[in-house]
Amino acid sequence: MTISKDSPDVSVIEDRRLSCGVRLLVESNPSVKSAAISWWVPTGTMDDPDGDDADGLAVLCAGMLERGAGGLDSREFNDGLDRLGVIRNISVHDTSTRLSASLRNEELPSTLELLADMVLDPLMPEDGLDPVRSLCLQSIQGLVDQPPELASIRLNHLALPAPFNRSAYGSSQALESATIEDVRTAWRTRCLPEGSIIALAGGIDFDVAADILERRLSEWSGGSKEMPESRPRIGGDEHVEQSGSQVHVEMAFDAPPLCSSDELPFLVATRILGGGSSSRLFDHVREQQGLCYDVHAGYLRRRSGSLCTIGAGTTPERVSRTIESIYEEIDRFGSGGITQDEFDNVMVGLKTRLMMHGESMAARAAAIAADFHDRGTPRTLSQVAREIDELSHRAVDDLVRSHFNSKWASGVARVAVGPSTPFQPRS
Amino acid sequence: MTISKDSPDVSVIEDRRLSCGVRLLVESNPSVKSAAISWWVPTGTMDDPDGDDADGLAVLCAGMLERGAGGLDSREFNDGLDRLGVIRNISVHDTSTRLSASLRNEELPSTLELLADMVLDPLMPEDGLDPVRSLCLQSIQGLVDQPPELASIRLNHLALPAPFNRSAYGSSQALESATIEDVRTAWRTRCLPEGSIIALAGGIDFDVAADILERRLSEWSGGSKEMPESRPRIGGDEHVEQSGSQVHVEMAFDAPPLCSSDELPFLVATRILGGGSSSRLFDHVREQQGLCYDVHAGYLRRRSGSLCTIGAGTTPERVSRTIESIYEEIDRFGSGGITQDEFDNVMVGLKTRLMMHGESMAARAAAIAADFHDRGTPRTLSQVAREIDELSHRAVDDLVRSHFNSKWASGVARVAVGPSTPFQPRS
Missing domain, CATH: 3.30.830.10 (Metalloenzyme, LuxS/M16 peptidase-like)
Known part of the structure; x- marks a missing residue:
């Protein structure tokens, strides 16, 4: 298609x-x-x-x-x-x-x-x-x-x-x-x-x-200005102590920058890992084990930097096991790669969403502005569709196997909001 | 238009x-x-x-x-x-x-x-x-x-x-x-x-x-069944005690049933009262007095009954004053009626939303099913637009003046979720 x-x-x-x-x-x-x-x-x-x-x-x-x-x-x-x-x-x-x-x-x-x-x-x-x-x-x-x-x-x-x-x-x-x-x-x-x-x-x-x-706008004036310089990121773990019956965890990992050749393969990979109810994390951590009421992976792409984020919401009793289970799943993901079916399903999902965005004027205006801001040029729906069409299972599988390893999984930063934290002080 | x-x-x-x-x-x-x-x-x-x-x-x-x-x-x-x-x-x-x-x-x-x-x-x-x-x-x-x-x-x-x-x-x-x-x-x-x-x-x-x-579906069988009978509603006030820095209040009032001639005028009235950032409640309670971070009115329409709901989120210190202020606003609304401008603005908002819903297939499918369920017949966009076009400022103003009085404001039920309740035991 x-x-x-x-x-x-x-x-x-x-x-x-x-x-x-x-x-x-x-x-x-x-x-x-x-x-x-x-x-x-x-x-x-x-x-x-x-x-x-x-x-x-x-x-x-x-x-x-x-x-x-x-x-x-x-x-x-x-x-x-x-x-x-x-x-x-x-x-x-x-x-x-x-x-x-x-x-x-x-x-x-x-x-x-x-x-x-x-x-x-x-x-x-x-x-x-x-x-x-x-x-x-x-x-x-x-x-x-x-x-x-x-x-x-x-x-x-x-x-x-x-x-x-x-x-x-x-x-x-x-x-x-x-x-x-x-x-x-x-x-x-x-x-x-x-x-x-x-x-x-x-x-x-x-x-x-x-x-x-x-x-x-003809009278609108003012010089251009430089973007501020990026300073090194802080990293590490944080616990936001808060009473309640739930713990919400968010973890950040490195991810390919905007406009890199790895961007689209990585997007597909994160969707297979944690994008929706058929994803690895959702199926294995939530559906099969019932460890949490929510678990998801996302790909945050900004000009200042990109992150893979994985989040979960669960109870204080289950949070440690939930996080263990997420790491196990990342490990299995990187060592086993992805199936053709998983690839096909995410691809058709991307195309369906693309078509629906095409029917929403608000989504189109936002995407055009974002593309110009992030990529220096806007993309038509056809261009985005072509990029998707050109991606192969092999390209995503290769990226998953090379990227999602234990070194990567040590991550950039983690946050827990709730009465207790599952994170041990790092050595 | x-x-x-x-x-x-x-x-x-x-x-x-x-x-x-x-x-x-x-x-x-x-x-x-x-x-x-x-x-x-x-x-x-x-x-x-x-x-x-x-x-x-x-x-x-x-x-x-x-x-x-x-x-x-x-x-x-x-x-x-x-x-x-x-x-x-x-x-x-x-x-x-x-x-x-x-x-x-x-x-x-x-x-x-x-x-x-x-x-x-x-x-x-x-x-x-x-x-x-x-x-x-x-x-x-x-x-x-x-x-x-x-x-x-x-x-x-x-x-x-x-x-x-x-x-x-x-x-x-x-x-x-x-x-x-x-x-x-x-x-x-x-x-x-x-x-x-x-x-x-x-x-x-x-x-x-x-x-x-x-x-x-040809083999799908099974008799039809009666809807269960409605029992009298419970009413009253409830406090759901919960720690935290906020109180959320929801209040319910009587409202015209689905398909009644008052339905559309009442919808317009609730939007003027509390539908969005130009509404009476938002402007007077939130913007001018800064009493709460959220205040809104809605019109819940179900076959089993209709309600006008008014909700607000604020701090424990401000919640009593917020509720007083909401009642004052209801009082002013009923005694002073609505302006032509308020009517015109809500009408154009309804029409704009209607047009946008027309461009969303998901919204159309949902509206058609809901219309058939609630009204026994689906309405095309043109039919809904015609109903809106036929409504006059006078009809809404009359309804507001006859409906939003102090007897009405005594309400059906109220709920507060937070560390304290603003509701006194009713006499």
Whole structure:
């Protein structure tokens, strides 16, 4: 099966560098009436000050973007978006702050105007800061009720290089001490056109969108800036002590970087190992032994570094046996390799998901922006399908046998959230 | 704006009663290459035995459906679905057990065969029961880490009539004592064609799907059965004591039944009151006062009864003030009514979501099955759009002023999950 042959209709991503430096990428799909926007501004938690508990401005900036813009106060501005029926979200990441929006395509021009106000001309009212701050602090407090999320945050802290290892929640101390001037200055100096990506997908006319944005963003200026330098990662084990009846464990291992020839084989390998209910880990650790209610492997790919992550949720009584069982499974995986069936099943799963993503405009806009950010160029569905089609069982099997050995399994970092830790001090 | 005019392409739901009694509903969309299946079997937690802690067979049945079928063991059967690239899920509800699947349309025939095996001829192997049981028990234990979910479960228990008020997790006691024969007998006697709904959406040929299912399901037999009778709801307040830094509150109020003329006006009213970041509650309680990190209102519509639910997550220090503030807002809502702007914004939001659902085959299949189950007939997107178009600001405003008064606000039931409860004993 080749998806490429089946989908001649959506195969072009139009691309223009606007005069202000923003990169506009558009995938038109005339068969839909919706439109999706994914706008990445090239600033995130990496730009927060160095030092323990010094990060927090990035998330405050994002919160304040929702508090009015373009001369409209918070209520008026959000009413404007509501009147257009725009479903939207702002999220903070290591190297980007992302606005995403879904809407009826006929509202695209007005929506782009409002989002441009939000990015270029946010009101950032002084009386909005305390509520935003309070919500950020409450989100941090709420993490005690989300052990898997908390474990992931701490794992990233240990296993990724600073300053790309920070939590998108910020630190309480920095959140508490920030002033409105800190936030305004941070956004003004960090929000730059160079490196910004605007990806659009759906029932969209490229020229119309390009003209609107060219005009609206023409005055957006500011030099480009260097990415901060990566510092060595911390590594090691951590126990976040927390009462409750469960332990959640997350472990990080080395993984091939973005755009390397091992990337796709490794993705397939991690899916066979721990991606869903037919995976090795799920079948052997959860289904056959009933050791945990959840176990999964993932492949985290960022420009700052890649990780294979394996996580499990279980009870304090079972956690040691769960982890032993995961290591046994990794061992068996590397020594025995993968079957043709396992390979075929994951491949068809990747292709099915790819096809479904092709039918979701929000997923397409996000993927196009991510590709450009991570790979320097967006990929059409056909291109991704071709990459998948060209992968062989042999390539994945070779990678699994060479990669998943006991040296690899000693890992980069591990985190346990719960009343006890299964990790012994390392020798 | 009328969506009905814009979307002439997807406007027919084909409908056939198969000879076994199953209702087949198909919405063909020739512009997509995916297909979605929503298969509702008319048995759920309502069929579990009466009595405290006696429910659990429904969820065990659902778990055992994934353990092999049609002569294939668990691994072989799930491999078969994986080879087809089928993304699937089984969920248990009060009156139904639902299989949902998303796939490439070319795999529809083979997928229907496998799902039919799952429903009609599950293996239910004895050695599969303990792992399934263990996972169910672990899911219950895991609820301590999900206060909002736990609060909803307890709220439904108090505010809906038995036996339609049960948790989809089952009770530990019943889960622990069930034998494999209990589970097999339960599924055999409960899994009936009459009342089953199979809804399909996507790039599908109705006749092909109907022929496959007519043939495959022709031997499926079993009488129809009456729905159990509703018993009076329990009502009242409950405190689920739990350590932690947060309190999650859920409150239930009366709401118009499904298919009543007040249904759509009430839906719009609850969205204005507490549906999203521009709602009254979100703006006044969260944004302006920073009292909680989450507050929302919903409209739960089931055949057994409808509820308006209002929930909030906050800290123990702020919970009393949060609830006071919610009641104040309800009071202001009922006495002041709604503005034209609020009405317009929610209407355009409903239409935007409707259009996006139209582009998701999984959402369409689920909506068609739900409509048939709840209303006795499925609705096309155009029909739903027309219902929305016909609603006036006046109708919603009248409903809000007559409905949201202090008598209504005394409510049906309330639940608090956390270290302390804000609820005083009622006089």
